[in-house]
Amino acid sequence: MKESALLLVALLVLAPSGAGAAVDLTYLRPGARANAMGTAFSTVEGDPYAVFYNPANLTSLTELETRVETARRLAPLQEGEASLAYIRPVPDTENKVAGLGYYAVRQGGGFSSDTLTMGTGNRSVIKYFQQPVYYGSSLKLMSLRTPEKGHFGLGFDAGVAIGSDSGLRTALVMSDWMFGLGRSLTTITLGNSYRIKNTLLLADLKARGSYSEIFLGAEQDLFNGLVQARAGKGISLGGGRYLALGLGVNVLPWTVDLAFSVPWAGYHENSGYYGFNFGYRFGSKTYSEKLVGEASREAEALRSEIDDLRAQRVTLESAVAAARVNKNMLETDVTVMQGRLRDMEANLKDLELQAIEAQYRKEKPKPVKKYVPPPPERWPKLHKTAPGETLRSIAGKYYGNPNLWERIYDANEKHVSKGLPVEGSVLTIPPPPAGK
Numbered sequence: 001m002k003e004s005a006l007l008l009v010a011l012l013v014l015a016p017s018g019a020g021a022a023v024d025l026t027y028l029r030p031g032a033r034a035n036a037m038g039t040a041f042s043t044v045e046g047d048p049y050a051v052f053y054n055p056a057n058l059t060s061l062t063e064l065e066t067r068v069e070t071a072r073r074l075a076p077l078q079e080g081e082a083s084l085a086y087i088r089p090v091p092d093t094e095n096k097v098a099g100l101g102y103y104a105v106r107q108g109g110g111f112s113s114d115t116l117t118m119g120t121g122n123r124s125v126i127k128y129f130q131q132p133v134y135y136g137s138s139l140k141l142m143s144l145r146t147p148e149k150g151h152f153g154l155g156f157d158a159g160v161a162i163g164s165d166s167g168l169r170t171a172l173v174m175s176d177w178m179f180g181l182g183r184s185l186t187t188i189t190l191g192n193s194y195r196i197k198n199t200l201l202l203a204d205l206k207a208r209g210s211y212s213e214i215f216l217g218a219e220q221d222l223f224n225g226l227v228q229a230r231a232g233k234g235i236s237l238g239g240g241r242y243l244a245l246g247l248g249v250n251v252l253p254w255t256v257d258l259a260f261s262v263p264w265a266g267y268h269e270n271s272g273y274y275g276f277n278f279g280y281r282f283g284s285k286t287y288s289e290k291l292v293g294e295a296s297r298e299a300e301a302l303r304s305e306i307d308d309l310r311a312q313r314v315t316l317e318s319a320v321a322a323a324r325v326n327k328n329m330l331e332t333d334v335t336v337m338q339g340r341l342r343d344m345e346a347n348l349k350d351l352e353l354q355a356i357e358a359q360y361r362k363e364k365p366k367p368v369k370k371y372v373p374p375p376p377e378r379w380p381k382l383h384k385t386a387p388g389e390t391l392r393s394i395a396g397k398y399y400g401n402p403n404l405w406e407r408i409y410d411a412n413e414k415h416v417s418k419g420l421p422v423e424g425s426v427l428t429i430p431p432p433p434a435g436k
Contacts, residue, residue, distance in 0.1 A: 025113040025144065026176065026185050029053065030083035030103045032069055032277035036246020036259035037217025038232025040202035042171040042191030043161060048085035048279065051099035051119050054159035054173045054191070055136030058097040058121030064088050064282040067255070071275025074261075079107040085279075096122045099138070110147040115140060119157065125418040127409060130390070134161040144181060153180035159189075167195040176208075184209065198222075202232075225250055230259075242272040253284040379431035380411075385421040394421070399432045407433070 031049035034041040041053040045060035048067050067085045083103045090096040101117040119138025126133050140155040155178035161171040170192050176185035191204040198221040205214050217232030230246035246259040256279075261272025383394060391405035399407075407430050409416055415425040 025079075025105050025107075025111070026142075026181075028073070028081070028103075028105060030069060030071070030081065030101075031085075032071065032246060032257040032259035032275040033228075033230065033248060035071070035273055035275060036230040036232060036244050036257070037202055037219060038215045038244055040191065040193075040204040040215040040217035040232060042159065042173050042189050042204050043169045043193040043202060044200075045169075048087040048099065049083075049101070050121075051085055051087070051101040051117055051138065052083075052103065053175075054161060054171050054189075055099065055119035055121050055138045055157060056134040056159040056161045056171065056173075058087060058099045058119060058136055059095050059123045059134055060121075061087050061097050062089060063284050065279060065284075066282075067277055067279030069257075069275055069277035071259070071273065071277075073273045079105055079111075081105045081275075090120070095124075096120060110145065112145050114143045116142075117157070125420075127391075127416075127419045130392070130419055131162060131164060135159070140176070140178070142178060142181065151181045153178040153185075155179065155185070169193045169195075244273065252286055253281040255279045255281070379429070381429040383427045383429050385415070385423055385425050385427060387423050389423075390420060391416070394427065394429070398429050404432065 029035070029039050029041075029052055031039075031041065031047075031052065033047060034044075034049055034053060037044075039053075041047075041049070043054070043057070044050065045057050047057070048061065048065050050057035050060075065085075065087045069083045070081070071083075072080045081104060084101065086100040088098055090098050098120045099118070101115075101119075103113075103115040103117075105113045117138050117140045119136055121134065121136030123132050123134045125131070135158075137156065137158040140153075140157060142153045142155065144151045144153070155176055157173070157175045157177070159171060159173035159175075161169060163169040171189070173187075173189040173191070175187045175189065178185045185208065187206055187208040189204055189206045191202070193200060193202040195201075200219040202217040202219075203214060206212065215233055218230065220229045221227075222229060226249065228248035228250065230244075230248065232244045232246075242261040242263045244259060244261050246257065248258075249256040255277075257277040258275070259277075260274040263272055381398065383398070385394075391408050392402035395405040395408055396402040408427060411430045412421070412425075412427045415422050415427055421427060
């Protein structure tokens, strides 16, 4: 943790100060990217500042990463702030990621706050959802100081998030459950985001006590992810209303985020936010390496498509040749059928005699043999798991109903890992329920 300690000292030295009337500093949240999207950040993956918004999203980070930020908010706050986020995967523990965050706010006149957050995130697969569920919690220490007195509080944050194959992601967060500050700061956030190709749309509903508000944001990837353009509804906190805008540059392993505001009432209005954030992802591929890798994958996919098209062409040519042969055979069959028609006309009298015989057999039919039903189907059955198979697909194969996958799961729990059957394992298929 030497890197985080050095950055923490640097932040304490560089944290800016301002002047103005004191307001409720506990509503503020750091992060240029988050503020550019109106702090609608509870469902955002792959960003270390998740430690301040939803610790469940920490597990979406797979590499050591550090980010530092300095920012300033204008009237009525006129305050300066600085923050640090340090993220590290937990060694020898799959999917678990730990995070450390520090956030300092300074106002003129002795009004200030310091927040230290330490959290972890993890994920697992719940068999009823068949989707990964992200969850996390954090411990928070907060110091609020005024010229008259200071308060020190201890609190907790907790959150969960779940995604889907359609691009929708939902999160529920309880934050600022604090003790020692003399009042309740507990905030409940219900967040939703939806990705449409390179566009991410976000909406967070935050409620604290009797106060609630919806925060909106959007992010657009440009130039193969090199640049991200952002916009959102800014936090006014009693000041002028403004539209938050931002820009991110992702030149891995370095990342740079900028955020600023556009007042709704005009540029003469002294309100809003501007901030600068930069970070470093240790051990990450560079942007050029990532771009080359993606280009190689796309080229390989194109080569596979070309090979498939060539194979389809050969198949079509073979089908055309077979059709020509079949045409000649059909012409021959027509000639044969015409000869048969003439023979049938000549044998008409024989058919009349056969009709009389058939009538006789109808009047005096032979005894009908009794129907012997086939032996019952034998259960249980054995099934060897193939790549890509799920419990639902196996249930559909044997029962004709994928919703009966729980019968297979109950009989083979030792062969199921994270909601999926182990590839190559031999499953015991119990008989279907009565009436199915």
